[in-house]
Amino acid sequence: MTKKSLIITILILCIGLLMIGCPKKKVLREEPSVTREEAAKREEAAKREEATRREEAALKEEAAGREEAAKKELETSLVAKKEPGIEGEVFESKLLKDIRFDYDKYDIRPEDAPILKENAALLKKYSKVKIQIEGHCDERGTNEYNLALGERRANSTKTYILTLGIPSDRISTISYGEEKPVDPGHNEEAWAKNRRAHFIITSK
């Protein structure tokens, strides 16, 4: 190798190194010139944003508080229902109201629709609550046919509540026929009370 070619090689290498080592051209961004007016506007907007945030937080807090209070309302209304020989811990609440049925009938009476709407509204409010609808009959008639009638009463009540937008996995049904009278009497008054759909809470 000649001296000349060595120099050329070194030069080439140097140029190469220079090219590799050379970072991309630094481009200085031009800062936009900020006027006082704009700065003030921006400050104001930020303040507004902050205020809205606070307001929203407060509203949220309030809503949470309300829900908490309402939860308490449901919570305090719950009465544990102990039933010997029947598995599971369940609750009754005076906020979930019974409906009644005409003799030998299982259709929802028009006057009971508002009750079911109230019950459904409560269920919407407490989206975790699961209920069971019990269908009951009066003592007249045979036990087995009354079990069928109770099944139908529980299910027609469930169907009605489903139409109000409550998902079906939150509602189970059970028929007790004439086996669990709320009034042990043997008269028209007792029978009217016993022909009912009763609501219990199976999960809070």
Add this chain to the structure above:
Amino acid sequence: MMKYLFLFFLIFFIASPFAEARIYLDINAPTLVQIPIILAKWKSLDKTPPPLSEKVYEILANDLTLSGFFKVIDVPRLPHSLQEKDGIPNTLSLQEWISAGGEILLAGETFMEPNGLNFRLKFHLIDLVEQKHIIGKQYEGPLQTLRPAVHRIADEVVLQITGEKGVHNTKIAYAVLQGVGKEIFIADFDGANVKQITQNQSINLSPAWSPDGKKIAFTSYLKRNPDLYLIDVAGKNLQPFSTYPGLNVSPSWSPDGKQIAMMMGMEGKSEIFLIDTNGKNPKKLTKGQGNEASPTWSPDGQQIAFVSDRSGSPQIYIMTRDGSNVHRLTFEGNYNTNPSWSPREDRIAFCARVEGRFDVFAIGSDGSGLRRLTSNPGNNESPCWSPDGRYIAFSSTRKGSSKIFIMNANGFNQRALTPSKGGESSPSWSKRFE
């Protein structure tokens, strides 16, 4: 053509209420001819304690009375000269018994082995009119089998006099109100040996004996659903049988014991299903808008009678075991439920509402021969036949709280099963235990 068909049905349905009134007024149960039978004092042989013979006599006299076929002339009803005559008379002395007014004489003796553990019973049945010996038999066994042995004597007497064995060795299962729940009980035909089968404080309903007499199917709310369970007669080996969501109630075993027809609510309303006795393969038999309830098998296992309110009120229907050929059986009244198909005759007992009360009726499976069997104050419900089809057990509130009653198939001889306080419902009759 359609027009005429419609007219025909219209007339038919309109006409039925009048038919009802006519039949109800026309009902006269045939009189039961009771055969007078003399029960001579039972003899205690050797050192047999007399109370044992008295016990045998008491059970036997009660059995024959309960059968409804006899007018029992027991010791107190005999002329003085015959009251102390005990044991089996020789043929020469039969003449003197005729004065007692009986056509048949039943006489017997008890022997207790000196070890006090085993007994021997011997009886003779004598026709006093013909002055001839009908039959004589002997039973022996350990003392705890004394009652069934005496029942066998009663069954034998019924067989000789009526042509078919009695049902004194049968049992009846039923539900009894206990607190807010119900438990399943069983009792003998004569009301003895009352035993509680379930003890779970739950609501236990509608017991049904298996045809082999070993198991009882019933519904319990133990798991917060009316599930069907099986339990053996000793109250042991409780096993869940059908636990589908909704109703699993009103079981009825097929006569061959291979299937159970029952009410199931898994589709949101009660339908009649058939399920294998392993609890698998529920098959729906009914379809339509009504509530379907209370299936009962025909004795040949080919048909099922049941309740449906598809016409607007509960009525009895019959279908083939595959769910085809559904036809309505009852047209009188607007509440007919609880059918029970006689294992003997082609008759179906059921419960009908009459003027706000409930009574037991029976009707031929072809719709003929409607007959009212009870007409007591109170409600008479849930009829169920004895295995020979000659008796019906039912529940009645005639004495206040509901109690199980038994009557002859023609409605005669109605009596409470046990002297209990009540709260009883849903009787189911076992097969004969030999």
